[in-house]
Amino acid sequence: MFAEVLTIGDELLTGHTVDSNSAFIASKLTEQGYWVRRITTVGDDVEEIKAVVGEILARKPEVLVISGGLGPTHDDVTMLAVAEALGRKLVLCEKCLERIKAFYEKLYSEGYIDDPSLNEGRKKMAYLPEGAEPLENTGGAAPGAFIEHKGVKIFVLPGMPREMKAMLEKEVLPRLGRRKFLQRKFLAEITDESKLAPILREALERFNVRIHSSPKGFGKYIGLIIFAEDEGELEKTVEYLESRGIRLEEA
Amino acid sequence: MFAEVLTIGDELLTGHTVDSNSAFIASKLTEQGYWVRRITTVGDDVEEIKAVVGEILARKPEVLVISGGLGPTHDDVTMLAVAEALGRKLVLCEKCLERIKAFYEKLYSEGYIDDPSLNEGRKKMAYLPEGAEPLENTGGAAPGAFIEHKGVKIFVLPGMPREMKAMLEKEVLPRLGRRKFLQRKFLAEITDESKLAPILREALERFNVRIHSSPKGFGKYIGLIIFAEDEGELEKTVEYLESRGIRLEEA
CATH class of the missing domain: 3.30.70.1120 (TT1725-like)
Known part of the structure; x- marks a missing residue:
């Protein structure tokens, strides 16, 4: 009945950012009755993420919450790495693409950005591991993902604390069982x-x-x-x- | 040329405490020129700590900095677990015992505690893995330890941020090489x-x-x-x- 947390981001490994996300996730999982057994942080690197996801799955937690690396830039590689770790393809989520499009159009209409078009980086965020259920991001562009894999409930969340917290509360916790300790x-x-x-x-x-x-x-x-x-x-x-x-x- | 950081404490896994120690350690290692590749957090549990130390050593970092679990209570088990992970005995550091004795006598003379005697919990802190060099704790009772093991420089530091920071600056960084990136x-x-x-x-x-x-x-x-x-x-x-x-x- 244990859970693990994995946070991803070069800025956490250089100490530029204090990883308050993992404490937030751990406190919510603990409240929900899960024993968080380990927290791991790695950088934005496909091979590192693949390796650590494989190690965590081998320990067979009931729940794995991953946070970080879902954005549009070259170093946001979490979905790709998770897909590879699970031996799944990345597939386009049409609904997510629509949502991302609407998100940037809204930002454009409000004057925050000067180009609403779906460039490569923005499209990338609509690709999730095959079989994943998208998780709604009420505060940003990138959807999260929920994947059940060999008995492990895997949740992939954004790294921006505001987006991560909303997705954890609204999308993750309702999918977890009742309090166990x-x-x-x-x-x-x-x-x-x-x-x-x-x-x-x-x-x-x-x-x-x-x-x-x-x-x-x-x-x-x-x-x-x-x-x-x-x-x-x-x-x-x-x-x-x-x-x-x-x-x-x-x- | 990489380093890993391991923080230990149940309070980190329940989210009661945000792990700012690992960010501080990571930023200092990064400044010194080390690439921090992974940060791991586990609870105050001998088997968990042994397991994770073994995994880290298998990745052959140049430096491993461990923080937390050096105090006098039943759940402060880090030195024991590190010793077991390395296949070494815990041995009494006489110099450390003298230092701990003086520390509690000073607290007693200043009216902070009502009994300066070396009970079991206080004595425990003077035991370090065989072959370890004690690291001075200028802000608390528990000494740290420096162990060179199969090419890995292992530093074991307290978890109290004030004590950890002083020991990192005064005892760890001077033992590390110059800036590399x-x-x-x-x-x-x-x-x-x-x-x-x-x-x-x-x-x-x-x-x-x-x-x-x-x-x-x-x-x-x-x-x-x-x-x-x-x-x-x-x-x-x-x-x-x-x-x-x-x-x-x-x-």
């Missing part, structure tokens, strides 16, 4: 987090939960996040921690 | 980036450079970053683009 955040009152270690270890042995702790400086509060598949296990863990003298406050 | 940022004046595509493709065929373009909305400026190993190739590329009617302004 719970998480609850607490502030634990204790002088130093190293004192927590033995108590948390005992809790992990007793209950079917995962616990993440993070220091809040050297003050007396430690942030705890408890993950469980079952409300009962989560409750029992909280009771146990409190019985061991840790004061928990829901955060 | 150049990058220059431009603003290209053009109505729409899809018009750039054929011209950029021609430049890529002619010169030994990499070019990244990113739209700045739908205005008339496109951001370009040109990467080259050689100043001459970079200059020739700029001249060529200008000869094709693209106005470039250094950004």
